[in-house]
Amino acid sequence: MYMTQCLQRMLQQDPEHTATVFAGRRQTYRQFGRRVARLAGALQHLGMAAGDRVGMLACNSDRYLEYIMGVWWGGGVLNPVNIRWSVAEIVYSLDDCATGILIVDAHFAPMAEAIRQSARQAPLFIYAGDGEVPPGMLGFEQLIEQAKAVDDAGRGGDDLACIMYTGGTTGSPKGVMQSHLNLWSACMPRMVDMPPIRGGRLLHVAPLFHVAGMARALIQFLAGESHVLVAGFDAGQVLQVIEQERITETLLVPTMILALLAHPDIDRYDLGSLKRLTYGASPSAGEMVEQVLARFPDIELSHSYGLTEACPVVSSNLPWNHTPQARKCGLSRSVGRGGLGVNVKIVDPQGHEVPRGTVGEIIVRGPNIMLGYWNRPEETARALRNGWLYTGDAAYMDKQGYLFIVDRLKDMIVSGGENVYCAEVENVLARHPAVAQCAVIGIPHAQWGEAVHAVVVLKPGAKTDAEQLKAHCRAYIAGYKCPRSVAFRDQLPLSAAGKVLKRELRKPTL
Template sequence: MMKKMTFQSLLLKGLKRFGELPAVTLLPSEETLTYRELLAKTELLTSYLFELGCGRGTHIATLIPNSLEAVLFGLAVQQSGGTLVPLGEKLGTREVGFILREAKPKVVIMASQAHTATILEYLEESNSQDIHIIGLPEFGVEYPDQFELFQWPKEKNELSLSAAMPEDIAVLSYTGGTTGTPKGVMHTQEGLAAGLLSAAIEDPLDDRDRVLLSTPIVHSAGSLLWRSLTSGVHVYVMRSFDAEQFIESIKEYKITTTFMVPTMLYRILDQTKKMDYDVSSMRNIYYGASPISPKRLKEAFEVFGPIMRQQYGMTECNIVISRLSKSAHFWAYHHNQEVLKSCGKPCLLTEVRLIDDKGNDVGTNELGEIIVKSPAMMAGYYQRPELTEEAIRNGWFYTGDIGRMDENGYLYIVDRKKDMIISGGMNVYSSEVERVVNQHPAVAMSACIGVPHPDWGEAVCVVVVLREGFSCSEEEIIGFCKQSTSKYMVPKVVYFQKNFPLTPIGKIDKKELKNKYAQGMLTIK
């Protein structure tokens, strides 16, 4: 038996089990590493990190797009016992600068032209000989002279591995920063190990599975990547998402499993109407960020079959709050479509409560804040003790999500506390407005936002993306809502866009929408 269960030990034991089986393939180049090659290259990089002075507790930031290098350096940081600080390409320069100054990584491994100036500024401000900025070649990036250009070591030095302790911080993952300042979420070795085991128990994968990842592996896709590599799965990594290439890859490589956000699924469903496809190999589609509409789910069933699996989580909870299983999707679709609006039932290692403003548990189908207790939960926010005390109370994490639980134990998210609109003294849940608008046959997606108004405090505004080939007017959407919802929830104005701005993890960026439309609302009567 393992004396100390850590994320490091589970990953390394997983890599050693599958030898010549293919581990990771990069698309479209088809460059492939077997598990033996993946382990050997990981050990070379770990030796390289040791030469730079890294070890247990060292902060090592990576800013690498989806690639074999992104996988390898992620594994090497864990093998070294260091703390991974993953940075996404789509983060703004302000966010990247803030994270670097707060986390103070000793080493930054990068392959992004967009952020070279910001990282150079961090290096110059630090004025330290101990900080290394490593630029990866073959990514088309022009690096400043002050950066070091990475070269593969010819041989590894004798590895003196530091076994990570369960309480060590394995990953310092920053929230997207779409509202206020990014927060560093600290995940321990033990917590990430618990999340890995929870996923393995509830969502079994084995060495016959082929997983296709096209979202950034520094976010949710990374959890599926690490979970796959402990089970001998063959993982295919796309540089970025393209609906047509995604569909073609499923057929060519007989993909069985993937992860996506609903906006990606909708694009794939629309693309299948324009091309021949074969997705018969698929067994699992994990999706998160928001529930899927019954209308689009019907299309997904027609294309893929009943293989949908929803997961609800957040950075602080390592994506293990609740899951809506394949069988629950299938049953709900045929017997009770209301359940499709839920995010399933609490995960095996997770306790969930819903409480009112006084901390009392609410009754069945009553609204309350969702609070969570799990061994996979974060240890706290980096250098933010006051925020940590506010978020974690008596061992429970306060999610900031408003939800309800039905008589069968299904959990429903009604809205984020911060997305709730108070218009004329009435509480308007933006997700409820979106559910009504999305039922209109011309609507592909919608986003409800509250914007300042001199009379109502906030006014209900809806931004709509129409389905391809459909047209619709503002008056038609408003009239449709009047027939289906309370008067105070009817949008005062409707805007149309071709697509939505997205956060780095693929969610609709409501902050950007609010900034865009706030002034226009002031004249609405």
């Protein structure tokens, strides 16, 4: 079970099938495979040995897919960098797992010097954009052109495939270690639940640095079908590409879907090719589901629940639970049932399974569950107990095994499909010299689902305002993590143990 086997199969069985389409560039699997083998050779020549980490800081493109397969073909390990991170966060992830090579595109090349100056050991930069290669970097295209193709390293099974950094309640990202077997075991059950569309053309809109975007790309490779990519989300461009490329399916977060539905020109496009839409990254999307099915009554609509540590899918709510009857009886509000090979239980704080209909914590076991957190044995031991992953999500299970999430045990906000950990934001706010105490919560937001809201107590005599605090946060963390609103109070509500009572902060003020 090695993830490059699907490319090997296509090179043998259907090499002239379209592999990628991006920005006017089209290539067959034969062309794609040739570039992958040469990229692997170039990376090995630059010093990448078996198990070494290679990062990519870039928007979606055909080169991003070449990076994924090329690193694995050469025996390396992926470190896909979150494109919404600040320089400090990027450097932390690179240093944490000793990433020696970083591929950047034109959009992120200007960050290279700051990364170089801040990193404990500066990575070797490869420029994967168009046009002239910036000073101090190697050219992605030149490397491929000059390199010799190498044989597939064939690393698989429990060999490390990637390290995907996710936010942590301790205030710094954690590197989730995923093996080839983890990824394979996550993708194959999804293909059983949702068999690939024959001749399907998948539009990649969700970012490939996200585990959901990468996993969906891997499923498309396993199916031997075509990838169409856009660099990022623009509603008008997405509608245009769906029509022009006859897209059959895509994966979107609810904020993207709502933007498409609200686009003033949506009725000008022929979207009849779109057969399937998968959505996720939202605690609740009931009204959105109604809007989608009103506009596309015949579409196969499915929802997935998961987390990076599960590579990522835990459960799926499939198209038959989006029918009028299923919506009427509430099944569309579920996050579905555990996938093939994934064991799911709801447990109490002592780890004992609770009766059906009783709220507890979701725990998961299966071959898709991560190897652990990079260099964090204590946090790994807390998350993985007796073979089970403790998700931190509160839910109940009905008699048919459907999961209904009711809250998050982890202190986390989902804003526009991105996870924001309150402790991380609070740690940054607390650095401001005027802040005595602070607490961060999520509040409802019409566009983003939830927005980051900070409640702040100032030090005696200190002065600041919301805009200054927002600017302070932007210097340390990504923009989507920064508070969108700030409230000032004389004191925070505390429990007898001195903990902030966030449930009190969430109550509406009169």
